[in-house]
Structures are given as C-alpha cells and as structure tokens.
Amino acid sequence: MATGLRQRKKAETREKIISCAIQLFKEHGYEASRIEDIAEAANLSAATFYNYFGSKADMLLASILTETEMIIEAVDACISRPHTDLETAFSEIVTIYFTKSFQLTSREMWREALARTMLDPEAEFSCRYTEIDQRLRIQLRRFMNDMQERGAILPDVNCSALGDLLFNNVNINFIEIMRSKDRPSGEACQKVMSESAPVFELCKKISV
Structure with a gap:
C-alpha cells in the first residue's frame, strides 16, 4: 500500500x-x-x-509527449469506428492532428523541439522525438490497412507506402503551421485534404 x-x-x-x-x-x-x-x-x-x-529540454519533450499521447488516443478512437469512406475517415484523422496539437503546447515549443532534432540528430532528445513521429506513422499505416480490408482501398495498393505518403504530407503542413504565427489550423486541414485527393483517386482507379 x-x-x-x-x-x-x-x-x-x-x-x-x-x-x-x-x-x-x-x-x-x-x-x-x-x-x-x-x-x-x-x-x-x-x-x-x-x-x-x-533539464529544461526534458521538460519540453515531456510536454510534447503528453500532447502527442492525446492525439494518438483520439486517432485510435477514430480508427476503431467502422468507416467505409476513406476520404471522410482520413479527414477526421487530419482534423484531430491539427486541432489537438497546440492545445497544451505552443507553436514556439514545437519549433524549439524540431530545431533541437536538426542541431543534434543523435541526441536522446532527437531519438525520442523521432519515436513520436514513428508511432504516428505506424498508426496511419494501420488505418490504411484496415480500410483496405474493408474494401475502401483496392487490394493491390501498398498500404504501408500509402500511409507514409499521406503522413509525410501531414508533416509538411504541420511544419508550415509551426512556422506561422497565426495561420488557422482549419486552413492546414483543407490543404492536406486537397493535396491528398489525387492519391485517393488513384487508389480507386488502379486496375486490379
């Protein structure tokens, strides 16, 4: 006790x-x-x-990890629902990424964290930060595999590669949000969906 x-x-x-x-x-x-x-x-x-x-850097990482756990939990809840339309489901996930980020943290904190990974990529901080990205990436791959099993993605599509492609696009737009002082998160969500639309069309049109 x-x-x-x-x-x-x-x-x-x-x-x-x-x-x-x-x-x-x-x-x-x-x-x-x-x-x-x-x-x-x-x-x-x-x-x-x-x-x-x-150190204070440990505090920064702990802050980001706390927020990321919230995002992962919310995305897991989204993935667990019986989605049938790929774009609608992905839009929900993207919205979670951009609305739950910066709830606890700030854009400055994320910029500081990213800068540290660039300056010293072999440091423990950088490795832990990379692990965060990898967890999110794997989660999106799993979602794509689930959607393929439900028939929303054609069977010859490499869902791990598809998940990586979509995640990389999310990451690029997330970095743009970090750099901006007041760019609305909703605008970033729309941009991700617009840039992802051709990929979704190919997933539906690839001959099998």
Missing part, C-alpha cells in the same frame, strides 16, 4: 511539473522560462525538480 501511494504521489508531482512548465512556456516562451520558475510554480525546490527531470 505504501509503495503504491508513493508511486501515485510521484506520478501526480510529475504531472504537476509538466502542467506548470507548459503554462510557463506558453506565457513567457521556452527560452525565458527557467527551471527555478517551473519548480516555484509547482511549489517545489529546484533540487526536487531534478529528481524528475534532468
């Missing part, structure tokens, strides 16, 4: 630190937010903070 209570308290403290860090990053920016500020906001000492996170 005591061990379970300790673990629960540690998990609650960790979540509180992440929540405070996200708020400070959004209010003051990533660079201006100090570890001491995050610890103070969470009613902890800086020494206690380091029991949970090794």
Whole structure:
C-alpha cells in the first residue's frame, strides 16, 4: 500500500511539473522560462525538480509527449469506428492532428523541439522525438490497412507506402503551421485534404 501511494504521489508531482512548465512556456516562451520558475510554480525546490527531470529540454519533450499521447488516443478512437469512406475517415484523422496539437503546447515549443532534432540528430532528445513521429506513422499505416480490408482501398495498393505518403504530407503542413504565427489550423486541414485527393483517386482507379 505504501509503495503504491508513493508511486501515485510521484506520478501526480510529475504531472504537476509538466502542467506548470507548459503554462510557463506558453506565457513567457521556452527560452525565458527557467527551471527555478517551473519548480516555484509547482511549489517545489529546484533540487526536487531534478529528481524528475534532468533539464529544461526534458521538460519540453515531456510536454510534447503528453500532447502527442492525446492525439494518438483520439486517432485510435477514430480508427476503431467502422468507416467505409476513406476520404471522410482520413479527414477526421487530419482534423484531430491539427486541432489537438497546440492545445497544451505552443507553436514556439514545437519549433524549439524540431530545431533541437536538426542541431543534434543523435541526441536522446532527437531519438525520442523521432519515436513520436514513428508511432504516428505506424498508426496511419494501420488505418490504411484496415480500410483496405474493408474494401475502401483496392487490394493491390501498398498500404504501408500509402500511409507514409499521406503522413509525410501531414508533416509538411504541420511544419508550415509551426512556422506561422497565426495561420488557422482549419486552413492546414483543407490543404492536406486537397493535396491528398489525387492519391485517393488513384487508389480507386488502379486496375486490379
């Protein structure tokens, strides 16, 4: 019982630190937010903070991972429904990508994270960031395979390649959103769907 209570308290403290860090990053920016500020906001000492996170970059990654888990969960719920129309289902997924992103985090935080992966691609931070992308990519591949089994995609289409192609397009538009200060997410969703439309047509017209 005591061990379970300790673990629960540690998990609650960790979540509180992440929540405070996200708020400070959004209010003051990533660079201006100090570890001491995050610890103070969470009613902890800086020494206690380091029991949970090794650096401010770790906090940034934890913030992004928290938001990404929400996205993955929402997409899983979408995929589990019995869709029959590929474009309609994909549109729902794209909407989740762009509406649930930046709910907890900010565009600046994502820009900072992406910049870190470019500057030091072999660092642990970069590897963990890449893992996020891979999980989302695999999820979209699985969705395409499911839709093929339901007859929405012709049987000779390589669904893993199709999922990768569509995911890469989502990623490019996500980066454009990150770069923009106030570009509406809805506009990015429309652009993804417009650019994906020819691919969906080919999936329907390829001879078998």
